[in-house]
Amino acid sequence: MQLWMIFLPVIAALFMPLLFKKIKLHTGWFVLIVPVVLVSYYASKIGDRATYASWTWVADLQLKIDSSLDGLGLLFSILITGIGALVVLYSIFYLDKTKEQLHNFYMYLLLFMTAMLGVVQSDNVMSLYLFWELTSISSFLLIGYWFTRDASRFGALKSMMITVFGGLLMLGGFLILANITGTMSISEMLLHTTEIKESPYFTLAAILVLLGALTKSAQFPFYIWLPDAMEAPTPVSAYLHSATMVKAGIYLVARFTPIFAYSTTWIWLIVILGLITLFWGSFFATKQRDLKGILAFSTVSQLGMIMSMLGVAAMSYHVDGNAENVFKYAGFAALFHLINHATFKGALFMIAGIIDHETGTRDIRKLGGLMSLMPISFTVAMITSLSMAGLPPFNGFLSKELFFTTMLSAQDFSWSTVAVLIPVVAWLASVFTFVYCLYFVTGIFFGKRHELPKKPHEAPIGMLISPLVLASFVVVLFFIPNVVTDALIKPAVLAIQPNQFLTVGDIDIHISMWHGFNTELLMTIGVVVVGFGLFMTVKHWRKVYSLVPEWFSLNQLYRRMMRLADEDMTKVSKRYMTGSIRTYFIYMFAAIVIIVVSTLFMKDGYAFDTAHASDIGAFDIALVVVLVLGTLTVLFARTRLTAIIALGVVGYSVAMFFVLFNAPDLALTQLSIETVSVALFLLAFYHLPKLSRHEARLPFRLGNFVIALAVGVMVTLMALASQSQKLLPSISEYYKETVYKEAGGGNIVNVILVDYRGFDTLFEITVLAIAGMAIFGMIKLRRKKGADKNEIK
Amino acid sequence: MIKGILTIALIFFTITVVICLYRVIKGPTLPDRVVALDMIGVNMLSMIAIISLLQNTTAYLEVILILGILSFIGTIAFSKYIERGVIIERKSNR
Numbered sequence: 020m021q022l023w024m025i026f027l028p029v030i031a032a033l034f035m036p037l038l039f040k041k042i043k044l045h046t047g048w049f050v051l052i053v054p055v056v057l058v059s060y061y062a063s064k065i066g067d068r069a070t071y072a073s074w075t076w077v078a079d080l081q082l083k084i085d086s087s088l089d090g091l092g093l094l095f096s097i098l099i100t101g102i103g104a105l106v107v108l109y110s111i112f113y114l115d116k117t118k119e120q121l122h123n124f125y126m127y128l129l130l131f132m133t134a135m136l137g138v139v140q141s142d143n144v145m146s147l148y149l150f151w152e153l154t155s156i157s158s159f160l161l162i163g164y165w166f167t168r169d170a171s172r173f174g175a176l177k178s179m180m181i182t183v184f185g186g187l188l189m190l191g192g193f194l195i196l197a198n199i200t201g202t203m204s205i206s207e208m209l210l211h212t213t214e215i216k217e218s219p220y221f222t223l224a225a226i227l228v229l230l231g232a233l234t235k236s237a238q239f240p241f242y243i244w245l246p247d248a249m250e251a252p253t254p255v256s257a258y259l260h261s262a263t264m265v266k267a268g269i270y271l272v273a274r275f276t277p278i279f280a281y282s283t284t285w286i287w288l289i290v291i292l293g294l295i296t297l298f299w300g301s302f303f304a305t306k307q308r309d310l311k312g313i314l315a316f317s318t319v320s321q322l323g324m325i326m327s328m329l330g331v332a333a334m335s336y337h338v339d340g341n342a343e344n345v346f347k348y349a350g351f352a353a354l355f356h357l358i359n360h361a362t363f364k365g366a367l368f369m370i371a372g373i374i375d376h377e378t379g380t381r382d383i384r385k386l387g388g389l390m391s392l393m394p395i396s397f398t399v400a401m402i403t404s405l406s407m408a409g410l411p412p413f414n415g416f417l418s419k420e421l422f423f424t425t426m427l428s429a430q431d432f433s434w435s436t437v438a439v440l441i442p443v444v445a446w447l448a449s450v451f452t453f454v455y456c457l458y459f460v461t462g463i464f465f466g467k468r469h470e471l472p473k474k475p476h477e478a479p480i481g482m483l484i485s486p487l488v489l490a491s492f493v494v495v496l497f498f499i500p501n502v503v504t505d506a507l508i509k510p511a512v513l514a515i516q517p518n519q520f521l522t523v524g525d526i527d528i529h530i531s532m533w534h535g536f537n538t539e540l541l542m543t544i545g546v547v548v549v550g551f552g553l554f555m556t557v558k559h560w561r562k563v564y565s566l567v568p569e570w571f572s573l574n575q576l577y578r579r580m581m582r583l584a585d586e587d588m589t590k591v592s593k594r595y596m597t598g599s600i601r602t603y604f605i606y607m608f609a610a611i612v613i614i615v616v617s618t619l620f621m622k623d624g625y626a627f628d629t630a631h632a633s634d635i636g637a638f639d640i641a642l643v644v645v646l647v648l649g650t651l652t653v654l655f656a657r658t659r660l661t662a663i664i665a666l667g668v669v670g671y672s673v674a675m676f677f678v679l680f681n682a683p684d685l686a687l688t689q690l691s692i693e694t695v696s697v698a699l700f701l702l703a704f705y706h707l708p709k710l711s712r713h714e715a716r717l718p719f720r721l722g723n724f725v726i727a728l729a730v731g732v733m734v735t736l737m738a739l740a741s742q743s744q745k746l747l748p749s750i751s752e753y754y755k756e757t758v759y760k761e762a763g764g765g766n767i768v769n770v771i772l773v774d775y776r777g778f779d780t781l782f783e784i785t786v787l788a789i790a791g792m793a794i795f796g797m798i799k800l801r802r803k804k805g806a807d808k809n810e811i812k
Numbered sequence: 813m814i815k816g817i818l819t820i821a822l823i824f825f826t827i828t829v830v831i832c833l834y835r836v837i838k839g840p841t842l843p844d845r846v847v848a849l850d851m852i853g854v855n856m857l858s859m860i861a862i863i864s865l866l867q868n869t870t871a872y873l874e875v876i877l878i879l880g881i882l883s884f885i886g887t888i889a890f891s892k893y894i895e896r897g898v899i900i901e902r903k904s905n906r
């Protein structure tokens with residue numbers, strides 16, 4: 020049941036084309052059933068103990084598809100299916116049945132839902148990786164949904180490149196972990212933390228897994244794909260790129276915190292990169308002109324915030340006693356903000372989609388003064404933006420206060436005074452968050468009304484339901500936060516910090532709306548005051564953005580790297596892939612010589628020993644002289660005809676060697692074959708075109724000469740070395756003894772050919788037959804004259 | 813005794829081959845080369861015979877026969893090539 024629930028969306032996806040083509044009703048209504056069923060199923064699991072279901076896929080490799088619903092998995096599953104249901108509802112009104120290929124859209128979306136549920140419920144690292152890549156692929160398909168647009172394809176490719184890059188590195192980290200512990204199961208890995216800690220590959224595994232998380236969650240410097248992914252339809256942006264997929268990295272970090280938290284590299288990477296992302300994203304959000312661009316940067320920033328809190332949560336593994344209490348609640352704060360972010364960011368994206376849908380533009384410079392025309396959208400946008408900015412009475416306020424608490428406590432962990440910067444950066448980032456939230460709302464709803472492509476009016480009620488639901492969550496979560504935290508977050512914290520909390524009851528945190536005058540509250544007041552001041556003077560300091568030149572950006576770096584991989588690599592391969600077979604032969608021979616000679620020297624394989632050598636007679640020497648003369652003639656011949664004849668001489672001398680070394684059968688065959696091949700050479704020579712029969716000596720090329728010399732020397736060395744080190748006696752004694760007894764023959768060569776090893780002969784015959792047929796084919800089967808050009812190419 | 817004489821004969825034949833080889837390489841015209849090649853064939857034939865005497869075997873008699881035939885065919889083919897430019901003529905009615 021539990022496993023089937025993961026695969027329910029993908030099974031439903033199979034019926035989408037049928038539903039789309041045969042039934043007039045908007046396909047989304049059928050899709051809506053799936054997340055609603057799922058969310059009610061997962062909601063019914065709240066409060067239960069963690070359950071586990073598994074299906075063994077390949078038992079020998081420990082490959083399992085499994086579903087482990089502990090607190091963390093359940094929290095994410097509810098998030099995925101709940102927001103999934105709202106997004107599907109929204110998309111029904113957003114996408115037009117007549118204009119869009121809805122079956123594609125919903126198939127991709129359902130595929131994504133399965134993938135995401137699989138990611139958050141997998142206990143097996145391999146199935147986690149499988150689903151992880153499935154999210155990348157389905158996200159790729161969804162971003163490129165309007166595939167006729169260039170920007171969509173560019174964004175899809177970019178997100179694919181970056182997330183798959185991270186995914187592959189993550190696979191490497193998983194394999195290291197599986198290698199150290201001998202198990203693929205994450206829960207079993209937790210039992211081996213000491214082994215993992217002591218392994219020399221511990222930090223490497225931590226960094227690799229972290230890279231997967233950073234790329235997926237759009238952290239610095241990998242955030243660049245997220246703004247470009249905004250080319251996707253808005254429901255996709257709301258669902259994937261704010262609420263679910265980008266949180267897969269957060270999930271990964273949370274899931275692996277009990278394993279990797281012992282590494283300080285891991286902690287500092289998360290905290291520092293998270294803070295940089297937080298600041299960078301919030302700072303550059305105000306620069307954006309596109310509504311979804313602003314939201315994309317704000318997502319990046321908020322994800323950095325959650326990430327840095329998880330880093331602080333990992334610090335609690337390093338201290339104990341009183342100090343431990345300080346960091347204990349960071350994990351709680353991170354998860355609380357994760358939920359809050361999913362609610363307000365989902366709603367904000369939907370509002371941006373509504374604005375786009377009703378006015379025809381997403382450019383904030385063209386928008387303005389829509390408050391009286393779109394009151395409901397305005398209300399929702401106002402509530403959610405203020406929540407994002409961290410103001411009461413919205414849920415963002417609570418998590419922002421917790422965030423400040425966390426960051427202030429992070430100083431206590433410092434080994435240097437630089438750690439004072441942590442809360443300062445966090446505070447500055449919050450100021451800018453406040454600024455872009457105001458920028459977003461006032462840019463759309465206040466000020467003068469401009470000319471718009473469409474006549475603006477309030478969106479249909481169906482489209483407003485989902486943002487309204489999310490906005491009501493934003494408010495409700497402020498007033499009754501403890502209901503949600505008790506039900507969802509506390510069990511999830513157990514998964515992050517299992518050594519500090521044994522049961523849900525141990526987590527004695529209680530969020531109150533008013534917690535007295537303390538530093539956090541003062542910081543929030545400071546954020547509002549300074550942020551308001553900055554917002555009013557935005558026109559004056561906007562120039563700061565243009566100070567950073569366009570070429571000095573991460574996007575340019577990405578482009579340059581893509582160009583490096585594409586055009587520059589093409590240039591490189593064009594340089595060595597000359598198309599000339601002579602060059603390739605040089606590569607091949609040089610490679611052979613280098614490999615063989617260096618092996619001979621490194622392994623001390625060279626030996627020279629004349630103990631087994633036979634005596635050399637005068638006639639042998641004379642024959643060698645003839646052979647060498649013939650060979651030299653081939654090389655220095657002025658005409659090709661001379662070369663062919665000299666080649667014949669070489670062949671005949673070889674036949675003489677066969678005679679001399681007692682091989683009559685070989686000599687017979689060699690003589691006839693040599694004659695035939697000389698005749699064939701003459702035939703080929705005769706048919707050469709008159710012009711290209713260049714009657715000149717081979718031109719001397721130093722490179723060729725060196726290579727030829729080196730190959731000759733190498734072969735000689737090899738032959739001498741192998742002749743000098745015969746380690747075992749030959750098998751031929753057996754043939755000598757049995758050639759008559761067993762095989763009934765006198766000619767040992769022929770008996771070997773047809774009896775002992777007749778298989779070789781069979782296939783030699785086949786080779787000859789093929790060659791004969793091929794020659795026949797080449798001569799007889801010629802294309803007509805017009806078609807010749809294609810063959811030349 | 814007989815062995816020494818045979819070896820000397822072999823060396824002489826080799827020298828003959830080398831001289832013929834000189835003609836093959838140098839030979840100003842194609843017929844020179846072809847005749848020299850034919851002579852190399854005949855000399856090799858005798859050399860094989862002497863070697864089979866030296867090695868005291870009859871295994872090379874086929875080689876001698878084959879070499880005789882091949883060197884004959886080869887010379888004829890070359891001659892025909894020099895004379896007509898083709899070795900195997902096509903039937904005139906095709």
